[in-house]
Amino acid sequence: MADDGSQQSSSVWPMPKFYFQVKWDSTVMSFEEVSGLDIEAQPIEYRHGDSPVYSTIKMPGLKKFSNITMKKGVFKADNKFWDWFNQIKMNTIKRVPVIISLLDESGKPTMVWTLANAWPTKITGTDLKAQGNEVAVETIEIAHEGLTIANS
Template sequence: MEEVHDNLWPLPQFYFIVKFSSHDDMGSFQEVSGLETEIPVSESQKDNNQAFKTFKIPEIGQVGRITLKRGVFVKSNHFLKWYDTFKTNIIQREILTLQLVNEKGELAMAWTLLNAWPTKISGLDLRFDVTDVAVDILELAYEGLTVS
């Protein structure tokens, strides 16, 4: 029979904080996916060099889209204005910082998204009497990614 121990370590509870560089507004999300960059490689043949049939050349780097899930922006007038521009099909790019923090609020890792804008927002919970915005899914396109 397997023995049960009371001194098992609990799993750490991490969450993500989203900060706008242009405003003090911030939100928090439980899940983030798609933080990736890729540098495609093309192959080329150089003249009649028999030693190397082809050689590889790095192309321009590409970034994907990130998806943030199950979040809330607290007292976030700026996020609501950003959402309004999204609804009217006007692209307003923002520099965003994503911070991975533990249950004590200590920073574990951070990413900066350059020129980010929303491409998909779903599951919004908007109420007229509060400025807190609950978001089920927020998908962002961005033009650059740095890790700090």
């Protein structure tokens, strides 16, 4: 008898990326897109003077985190991005934890990215077109001081 797939393991298929949640400090916000969840170890090239090999070796150096970009629709009387950005005064800003969770079909987090000490570096307002037929979308770019990843 042919396999109808009813006994298939839930670990066979990768998670879809369209069901996620973003929490700023303690506020849950809805976003259309989140990108920039990158981490990189910068290579250090080194060669000691009496090495018989005429090339450098590479060692892992400092970790480098990309800025996170988030996009959301523009809603009437919703100025959360601008209010946070306007708190920048004399090299100080309120830094908050940002938690990005990939959710399963029941709404439970399966993979969680936590940004430490996040703060806004750039806000891009929507473009305006008289003959456009799209939703108004604004973008915020967030710097942070570290990214941790946890799986449930």
